[in-house]
Each structure stands twice: as structure tokens, then as C-alpha cells.
Amino acid sequence: MMPHKIFLKKIFVVAVLFLCCCSPSLLLPTAADVSSANKKWANEDSVSLRHGYELYVNKCGACHTLYRPTKFTEEKWMKEVPAMGPRANLTPAQTEIILRYVLTRREVMLAQKNN
Numbered sequence: 001m002m003p004h005k006i007f008l009k010k011i012f013v014v015a016v017l018f019l020c021c022c023s024p025s026l027l028l029p030t031a032a033d034v035s036s037a038n039k040k041w042a043n044e045d046s047v048s049l050r051h052g053y054e055l056y057v058n059k060c061g062a063c064h065t066l067y068r069p070t071k072f073t074e075e076k077w078m079k080e081v082p083a084m085g086p087r088a089n090l091t092p093a094q095t096e097i098i099l100r101y102v103l104t105r106r107e108v109m110l111a112q113k114n115n
């Protein structure tokens with residue numbers, strides 16, 4: 001990719017984040033996310049949560065805004081993310097990574113009353 005294209009892509013990602021109903025920092029996984037995720041899944045770490053965040057931002061905001069993780073219930077996310085995977089051309093593994101990221105961020109935002 002040409003350097004200016006990378007630059008444009010960065011601007012695009014930042015613009016999408018600002019269009020999102022929540023501020024960009026709200027979507028970033030934190031240390032609290034890692035410990036929360038580890039209560040549910042053994043191998044979840046900051047790298048996979050960060051990967052989920054990047055996939056979510058890059059793949060899930062193309063057709064509609066990026067939904068705030070606290071906007072929907074856990075059940076709704078568990079239904080919608082797998083349904084959206086094929087639309088976003090994701091592999092089942094990528095879909096699972098996004099689902100774990102969103103569910104984790106949701107729990108942490110609710111716990112911190114940061115919603």
C-alpha cells in the first residue's frame with residue numbers, strides 16, 4: 001500500500017470512530033477488559049482483545065454506525081455478531097474474536113458505569 005493510502009486509511013478510521021455513538025477511547029480494551037475476559041475464557045489476552053477491537057472498527061462500521069457495546073444485551077450480541085460475520089466477510093474465528101471483544105467491553109463499561 002502507498003504511504004498516502006495508509007495515511008488516508010488512518011484518517012478514515014479516526015473519522016468512523018468519531019461518527020460512532022461513543023468516543024473512541026470508550027471502545028479501546030483496557031487492563032480491566034483482560035481480567036474480565038479471563039473470567040469467561042482461559043486464553044483471552046490484551047493481544048486478542050486488541051485484535052477484536054481492530055476487527056470491529058475496521059469491519060463492522062461499513063454499513064451502519066459502530067454500535068456502542070452497551071447498546072444491546074449480551075443475548076442480542078450473541079445473535080447479531082454471528083449473523084453479521086458473513087456480511088463483513090469474516091472467518092468464524094474472526095467473528096468469535098469480535099464477539100469476545102464486544103461482550104467484554106460491554107461488561108467493563110457497565111461495571112464502570114461508563115455507558
Ligand code: HEC
Nearest residue numbers: 056059060061062063064067072080081084085087088098
Ligand atoms: C454489508 C453490510 C454490513 C456489515 C459489514 C455489518 N452489518 Fe450489521 N447490519 C447490517 C444491516 C443491513 C442490518 C439491519 C438488520 C438486518 O438486516 O439484519 C444490521 C444490523 C446489525 C445489528 C442489529 C442492530 C439493531 O438495531 O437491531 C447489529 C448489532 C450489527 N448489525 C452488528 C454488526 C457487527 C458486529 C458487524 C461486524 C462483524 C456488522 N454488523 C457488519 C449490515 C451490515
